[in-house]
Amino acid sequence: HDKWEIHPMELMLLEELGSGQFGVVRRGKWRGSIDTAVKMMKEGTMSEDDFIEEAKVMTKLQHPNLVQLYGVCSKHRPIYIVTEYMKHGSLLNYLRRHENSLIGNMGLLLDMCIQVSKGMAYLERHNYIHRDLAARNCLVGSENVVKVADFGLARYVLDDQYTSSGGTKFPIKWAPPEVLNYTRFSSKSDVWAYGVLMWEIFTCGKMPYGRLKNTEVVERVQRGIILEKPKSCAKEIYDVMKNCWGHGPEDRPSFKVLKDQLALVAQTLTD
Numbered sequence: 096h097d098k099w100e101i102h103p104m105e106l107m108l109l110e111e112l113g114s115g116q117f118g119v120v121r122r123g124k125w126r127g128s129i130d131t132a133v134k135m136m137k138e139g140t141m142s143e144d145d146f147i148e149e150a151k152v153m154t155k156l157q158h159p160n161l162v163q164l165y166g167v168c169s170k171h172r173p174i175y176i177v178t179e180y181m182k183h184g185s186l187l188n189y190l191r192r193h194e195n196s197l198i199g200n201m202g203l204l205l206d207m208c209i210q211v212s213k214g215m216a217y218l219e220r221h222n223y224i225h226r227d228l229a230a231r232n233c234l235v236g237s238e239n240v241v242k243v244a245d246f247g248l249a250r251y252v253l254d255d256q257y258t259s260s261g262g263t264k265f266p267i268k269w270a271p272p273e274v275l276n277y278t279r280f281s282s283k284s285d286v287w288a289y290g291v292l293m294w295e296i297f298t299c300g301k302m303p304y305g306r307l308k309n310t311e312v313v314e315r316v317q318r319g320i321i322l323e324k325p326k327s328c329a330k331e332i333y334d335v336m337k338n339c340w341g342h343g344p345e346d347r348p349s350f351k352v353l354k355d356q357l358a359l360v361a362q363t364l365t366d
C-alpha cells in the first residue's frame with residue numbers, strides 16, 4: 096500500500112482558499128479531523144507523472160517550518176495534492192494586512208526570518224532546492240508560526256512564461272546573477288532569494304525594486320546594485336541581508352551559517 100497515496104473518500108472538501116499556479120486550492124478535512132489544503136491540479140499545468148514520483152520523496156521532508164505534504168490522490172484526474180493547513184494564508188498577505196502592528200516590532204519580524212531560515216537549513220541539509228522562495232510562498236499558522244511552502248514544485252510547472260528566465264512570470268526580483276544568466280539553481284540561489292524575503296519581511300510586504308521593469312532589475316543585479324536598507328531595520332539585520340546578496344554563490348553563506356548569524360543578532364537585539 097503506497098503510504099503517500101490518499102484515498103479521496105477520506106477527504107471532505109470545504110471552502111476555496113485561492114487559485115494558485117496550478118488551479119483551485121480548497122480547505123479539506125482528512126480522515127474526519129485533520130485540517131488540510133487540497134490543490135486540485137488543473138490539467139496541463141504540471142508534469143504530473145514526474146511529480147507523483149517525486150511526491151514519495153517530498154512526504155519524507157518533515158520539519159516544523161516546512162508545510163508538510165501529507166500525500167496525493169493520483170488515481171483520478173485532476174490529481175489532488177494534500178498538505179497541512181495554515182490558517183492565516185500567505186506571509187506576503189499577512190505582512191501587508193498587519194503592517195501597522197508589525198512595523199517596528201523588530202523582534203517578531205526577526206523571528207519570522209529565523210523560522211524561515213530553519214526550514215531552509217533543513218532543505219539545504221537534504222540537498223533540496225526550493226527554486227521560488229519568496230514571502231508569497233511562505234504561509235502563516237497560529238501563534239505566528241511561519242512555514243516554507245511549495246518547495247521543489249517549480250520543477251514541475253509546464254508554463255514556459257514561468258520556467259524560462261525570459262518569461263513574464265519568472266521571479267526575476269528574487270533571482271541571483273547565475274540564475275538570471277544560466278538558470279543555475281542551488282541552495283545558494285535560495286540564499287539570495289532568502290535575502291529578498293528578509294527585505295520583504297522588514298518592509299512589511301513591499302514589492303522589491305518598486306515598479307522597476309524586469310529588464311531594469313536584471314541590469315542592476317548584474318551590476319551589483321542591491322536593495323536599500325528598509326527604514327525600520329537594524330544595521331546588523333541589513334548586514335545579514337547583504338551577505339545573502341554576494342555576487343557569486345561562493346560569496347554567500349549557507350543556510351546553516353545564516354541560521355546561526357540570525358540567532359546571534361536576535362540575542363544582541365534582545366539584550
Ligand SMILES: Cn1cc(-c2ccnc(-n3ncc4cc(C(C)(C)C)cc(F)c4c3=O)c2CO)cc(Nc2ccncn2)c1=O
Binds near residue numbers: 115134180182231244
Ligand atoms: C497549505 N495552504 C495553501 C494555500 C494556497 C492556496 C492557493 N494557492 C496556493 N499556491 N500558491 C502559490 C503556489 C506556487 C507554486 C510554485 C510552483 C512555487 C510557483 C505552486 C503552487 F502549487 C502554489 C499554490 O498552490 C497556496 C499555497 O500552497 C493556502 C493556505 N491557507 C490559507 C488560509 C487562509 N486563506 C488563504 N489560504 C494553506 O494553508
